[in-house]
Amino acid sequence: MSVDNIHKGTFSPPSSSTHLVRWYSPPPGVIKLNFDGSLSPTLATGGFILRDHMGRPLNMGSCFYGTTSILVAEARALRDGLQVAIQAGIRNLNIKGDNKIVLQAIEGKICTPWHIQHIIDDILQWRSQGIQFNTKHIFWEANMVVDCLSKFGH
Numbered sequence: 001m002s003v004d005n006i007h008k009g010t011f012s013p014p015s016s017s018t019h020l021v022r023w024y025s026p027p028p029g030v031i032k033l034n035f036d037g038s039l040s041p042t043l044a045t046g047g048f049i050l051r052d053h054m055g056r057p058l059n060m061g062s063c064f065y066g067t068t069s070i071l072v073a074e075a076r077a078l079r080d081g082l083q084v085a086i087q088a089g090i091r092n093l094n095i096k097g098d099n100k101i102v103l104q105a106i107e108g109k110i111c112t113p114w115h116i117q118h119i120i121d122d123i124l125q126w127r128s129q130g131i132q133f134n135t136k137h138i139f140w141e142a143n144m145v146v147d148c149l150s151k152f153g154h
Contacts, residue, residue, distance in 0.1 A: 026094040028053045033081045033133075035097045037065075037073030044068045046077025050085055059084050074099035075119040078106075082123060086131060093133040103135045 026032040030053065037046040047062035061080055065073050078097060085093060097103060105112040105120045112120045127133065 023051075023055060025051075025053045025055055030092050030094055031058065031085060031090045032094045032096065033078075033085060035074070035077040035081050035095070037070055037075075037077050037099065039070040039073060042067055044070065044073035046073045046080065048077050048081030048084070050081065050088075050090070058090075059088060069115065071099065071101060071113060071116055072119070075102045075105075075116040078102060079119050079122055082126060082131070082133075086126060091131055093131070095133050095135045096138045097135075098138065100137045103137050106135055 032051050033048060034051075035046065035048040037044060044065040044067070045062060046065060047060070049060040050058045052058055061084060063076070063080060065076055074097065078095065082093070082095075095103075101110065101113065102116065102120075104110040105116065106123055
């Protein structure tokens with residue numbers, strides 16, 4: 001089901017197998033960072049989008065990471081998004097992503113897997129320098145990053 005079909009009048013009511021997805025805005029003064037990684041059989045990419053409380057895109061990016069794991073792609077996409085936010089002077093973020101391991105590693109809830117330890121260390125160093133963020137695991141909203149990036153030509 002696409003938005004184009006809804007506007008053309010071919011939209012049918014949701015069935016029990018349909019899941020409607022909604023983006024939830026952060027409070028005013030907080031920027032939301034959605035991130036996601038992707039893995040083809042052997043190649044990885046990742047992307048992020050930063051949006052304000054009105055849902056307006058402030059910045060976005062995507063990157064080809066080469067041959068690596070989905071875990072590394074997810075962690076790098078988050079680190080890339082945080083780095084862009086910090087460079088833009090953003091100090092207060094809501095972070096949403098679909099990789100529970102990455103988010104739990106940042107929160108200190110699990111022992112960080114060795115192959116993303118240096119990425120998590122970078123993120124935690126920024127937090128120790130006064131960057132405020134909270135994290136939340138959310139499957140559907142993070143997957144909207146790919147759709148949004150493709151609409152804006154990334």
